[in-house]
Amino acid sequence: MKKISFTRDDVEVVSKKSGYDGYFDLNTYTFRHRQFAGGWSTEIHREVFERGHAVGVLPYDPVTDQVVLIEQFRAGAYASLESPWYSDKASPWLYEAVAGIIDEGENPEDVAYRESIEETGLTLTDLIPVSHYLVSPGGTSESVFVFIGRTDVAKLGGLHGVPHEGEDIRPFSAPLNDAYDAISNGLINNGMTIIALQWLMLNKDKVLTKWS
Numbered sequence: 001m002k003k004i005s006f007t008r009d010d011v012e013v014v015s016k017k018s019g020y021d022g023y024f025d026l027n028t029y030t031f032r033h034r035q036f037a038g039g040w041s042t043e044i045h046r047e048v049f050e051r052g053h054a055v056g057v058l059p060y061d062p063v064t065d066q067v068v069l070i071e072q073f074r075a076g077a078y079a080s081l082e083s084p085w086y087s088d089k090a091s092p093w094l095y096e097a098v099a100g101i102i103d104e105g106e107n108p109e110d111v112a113y114r115e116s117i118e119e120t121g122l123t124l125t126d127l128i129p130v131s132h133y134l135v136s137p138g139g140t141s142e143s144v145f146v147f148i149g150r151t152d153v154a155k156l157g158g159l160h161g162v163p164h165e166g167e168d169i170r171p172f173s174a175p176l177n178d179a180y181d182a183i184s185n186g187l188i189n190n191g192m193t194i195i196a197l198q199w200l201m202l203n204k205d206k207v208l209t210k211w212s
Contacts, residue, residue, distance in 0.1 A: 010034040014043060025050040049140040051101070055111040056144050058097040058196035059122055059151040060176070062211045066153050067179050067200070069095050069193070070119050071170045072161070095182065097193045099144075108145035116149060119160050120171040124149035128207060130199045135191070146196050150211055176200065 011033045020026040027048050032041045059068035071093055078092035100115035102108060109127055116124045130146040153173040161167025174182075180197050182188040188197070200207065 005036065006034055012040075019047060047139070049142070051140065051142050053102050053142060054099055054144045055102060055108045055115065055147070056097045056099040056192040056196060057112040057116060057124070057127070057147040057149045058193070058200065059116055059120060059124060059149045059153075060200060060207070061151055061153040061173070062208050064153055064173075065176050066173045067176050067197070068098070068120055068122060068151065068153060068156060068171055068173050069179060069188075070098060070160075071095055071172065072168060094190055095188050095193065096190055097146075097196050098149075099192060102145075108147075112145075112147050112149060116151070118162060119167075119169050120151075120156060121158055121160055122151045122153075122155055122171075124151050126150040126211065128210070131195055133191075133195070144192055146192060146199070148196065148200055148207060176204070 011031055014030040014032065016030075017028045018025070019028050027050055029046050029048055030043055031046075032043050035041055060066070061068075074092055074094050077094055080086070081090055081092060098112075098115050098119045100111050100118070102111050106114075112127055113124055116122055126149070128148045130148060132143060132145050135142045135144060156171060156173055159168065159170055161169035176197075179188070180201050183194055183197060188194060
């Protein structure tokens, strides 16, 4: 594929105003950018949801061929159920990979190791990078670093999370094939986890060779 046409230098930010500053931030940008036919666009106004950047890690036991997922309540999933595309049986409790926000001074690998302990009680002994992607670039600045992490599911147990943050997390293990099938039957329906599982299915031989 050819190089992308433009860079950040082809955008002029006229103004950036804070609209909301709370658990998450909402800023209003006024900008213009270069166009494919030449010249510049008119001034464009966009609200951007800015919640920081995150890490997702799918713990995997290469000995038992099992992955570790977590189950937890998600406020955004609950709000989404107001739309007409969900049945009455749809749940705001999701099956997900381990995830967390990158704090100031941390790198993505630090977060993967930390969040695995916080959300599953499991220590990761190695990481394989999968992807760094934009969650919804039309409206949020958030990006996610995705990893596969090596672990031992025999040590899995208990409930986890940080109580003062309202976390109530149930980790569990599942055969990789079963977890992958859960994508097609709708039990796993969030992008981060789908990306990690699909990558692992496509690259399982490489992973097993590395971790043999």
